[in-house]
Amino acid sequence: MSRVLAVALGVVTAIGGYLDMGEIVSLPALGATYGFALLWVLVLGTVGAIVFAEMAGRIELASQRTVFDLVRERLGARVGLVTLCAGMLVNVLTLVAELAGLSFVLELVLGAGYLWFVPGVALAFSAFIVFGNWTLIENVPSFLGLAMLVVLFAILTGSEFQIDWGEVAHQAVQPHNPKSDHWLYAAGVIAIIGATMSPYEWYFYSSGGREEKWTIRDKSVNRATAFIGFGLGAALAFSLMIGAAALFEARGITPSHFGQTGLLAVSAFGQAGAWLFLLGVFGCVLGAACEISLSSAQAVSQFFGWRWGASQKPSQVPGYTIVSVAVTLVATLILLAGVDPIKMTVIALIFAAAALPLTFYPMLIVGRDRIYMGDQTNGRIATSLGWLYFAALTLIAIAALPVVIVTGGAF
């Protein structure tokens, strides 16, 4: 029975914790601009996220090593440090967007400018991750994030949404660019990949396996969380893009603030929809911020072999605690310096896509190594898909910087 509960909890937290600020900002904007034409990228990103989440979890439970244990053991100190620095840079940029997202929610609720809320949000958030235990940090934001299901129910039941599901299915497997600017289209593709496959997700997922003391007997929990949880969580991402395409594209609206994305819920459920949307955004963004901050601390601790763990007292894990707070502090200072958080989100998404190959390389190598994996090595499908994604992500990583320069971080 406890295993069934663990599976159910894993699935629910994966659904509620799937979205982050990058997806909440980029998917509606891209849906409003390109209609359903970028759905195929979301399909690719979702399949990739599931493949690598399952692999990261399986490697952890078979070899008792997290992603950054592998990075250090297989890449060594020098190349491993490059991977660590790239991951940390992306994490800080992404955390800027998440802290801005939490402040935006308070701005919409309370009315003052979002920057006024940033110091308080950063302080409360730091206290939550330093003094909260693993169960609290993992589950509370995810359950709040379930309120985002309101968008999915809105597009399924709302009379405002006249969705041609045949067209949706067709465009989900048919890549094409309906606009003339190929650079902006490429930026959109990279942003969606970066949003659905952010590196912190795998750092956090494999470390979560260790926090929950996964063993080989937890294979079913890992598979259910990766396949069902991530799969259903992706339904929220699809609903944001499809809803925006149906509601905004026809009216020529491009949402420039996630508050406008809330119209998806408001159009179907009125004020109740707005409150549920805000609650859902708050939960999703808080969950993502926790994952980013803690995954940074986990990555550094694992790389240097320090003690770590969200349920440990801060005095027992000083290095881990210092890194989690330091990352939050740096992100807060960047935000207070006056950078545009939406532009920062887009740039973070593109650099996230660039950092992915360094994360996946050791996972793919170890995933087929019997010394580490025993009889849990990658099968043919996982191996083929893994290397295919690795090749595609390497190309994206090479293309990311020129695309940012040409488009100036827009899409």
Next chain:
Amino acid sequence: MEVARDLQDHQLVDRDDEPCGRVDDIVIEWDDAGARLGALLSGGGIFLHQLGLVGDVLKRVLRFQSAQSHIAIDWRQIRGFAPQHICLLPPRGHIGLRRVGMLGDDQHLLSALLQTPVTDSNAAQMGILDLRTVTPRPPTAPRVIGVLCAQQPRLLLLGLKRHDGGLLPRSRIDGQARFVPWEAIASIRTDGIQLNCSFVDLPLLSDTPDNDPPAAAQEHAE
């Protein structure tokens, strides 16, 4: 045991199985009787030492003690090997810090040795993939039995530390890499290792018995 593969960068845990750092480098010692592994080194000072110029700059900037010092773990302080970590005998608090010091003429750091070119009696050159020892049985320091050499080892390893699980097929590496017994080494200097024979007279890696990682070897022995 292959030292870079099975020991370097691996997790250290103390008497209570609590993480207490990683193996950042290893001292290699030799005398007329042969070579053996010396202390396992762990800590900020020795980690930064591996990063070359960047590490030197960071050492000057980061002035706190942990960036300048390391711990040296003697083989008598090692309890055993598990697949995912190396178990130590003392508790965390009893593993003392040391300042990074100079090594003797008959000592080398593994990280430096792996960068050292190997020249044979015909002046042909190879690089080092790894160092092979007998299966370690603490508290005795394992004896080094030879060096695994290949042309362009960085290209073969493709950024990885292990020659037996990278992108290239293992048969390709084993078919061109050579096993150099320690007895074939005539001299070791900081700028190069000189052999007293030719590479072509030495066995291919594919013809030398493979070594299990220490934990697997312990399991087989039991």
